[in-house]
Amino acid sequence: MSSEQYLAAVELHLRDLPWRARRDLVSDLRVHLEEMPPGEDLVARLGTPEGYAADLRGAAGLGSPSGVLAFLRARRPRNLVVAAVVVAIAAASAAAITWSRSYQPLATGSVGVNPIPSTQGAVGETVAPFRNREPFQYGVSILNSGRFPVRILAVPIDPDFIYPFKVRAYVVPSETDFTKPAEAFHPFTLRPGHQRLIVLRGIYANCDQYITNSGVTLPSIPVRARFLLWTHTFWVDLRGPLVIRMPAHRDPCSTG
């Protein structure tokens, strides 16, 4: 057994001791081994590493510490600091991710544009009759109710989802004058406390998916947005559900 192997084996049997005591004892042994004549049979001279470690432990009065405190004291202080920093960073990252996922900075603003024709329902919903291939328009303002500027990236109406219309998104280029003509949607930054009017324009469509006298309710629209380091798709509730109602006594796919 080489000196290094003997040293490593003794240190292994002292691994429960406080790090500083273990370091000193192993350092003493290292010097001792270097003082010994080369080629000496270490086990014959010193005994087995386990026995040597037990003698050291007994003579030094160190016993066999156990418990959480002993476990921590047996670790190198620098390693404990590194471990604590890693744990703190991981915890902070997890907390930041959790917070970002629960953070909802977008809310419905005070301005809207209802389809024409439409009526107000009894429980606050807007009811519009489905008119196949006729123009459709609906506007909803989105408000930044959070504390950070939010970059609005898109209004990703999923074309695979069965909406009763085919639309594209537009945006009114003002935070105060909502009568300005809407422009084709382009990303913009929404400052805290400000709102912008998003307009969905297109045609009523997909009538084949609905049966006569039924209705389709839309409670919210998706808004893709980025704030700080995160990008999310937020679902912004409409001021009241939008209900597209199929005609009662006509083929819903007939025009008008």
Next chain:
Amino acid sequence: MLAVLSRGETYGYDILAQLEDAGLSGVGDASVYGTLRRLEEAGHLHSRLATSASGPARKYYTVTETGRQSYVSGADTWCRIERAVDLLMNGSRS
């Protein structure tokens, strides 16, 4: 250990050699180093590291005032035990 160290500053390997020269060859190497650590922790010894031109850096130990008092007390106790054993074995006071 304190008796060896009370002769002057020295290091672990030399202490072992002195103990062996005195006939205490059964003292284990680990016992010497463990005891050195315990005495130092108790404040009986003071240590310093000194580099050596020919070998590894050695840890030299000296006896502190507390250690000297402990040695004197221990030596006195040992002498009394020795006299008592001698009396019991030989039947006369020396």
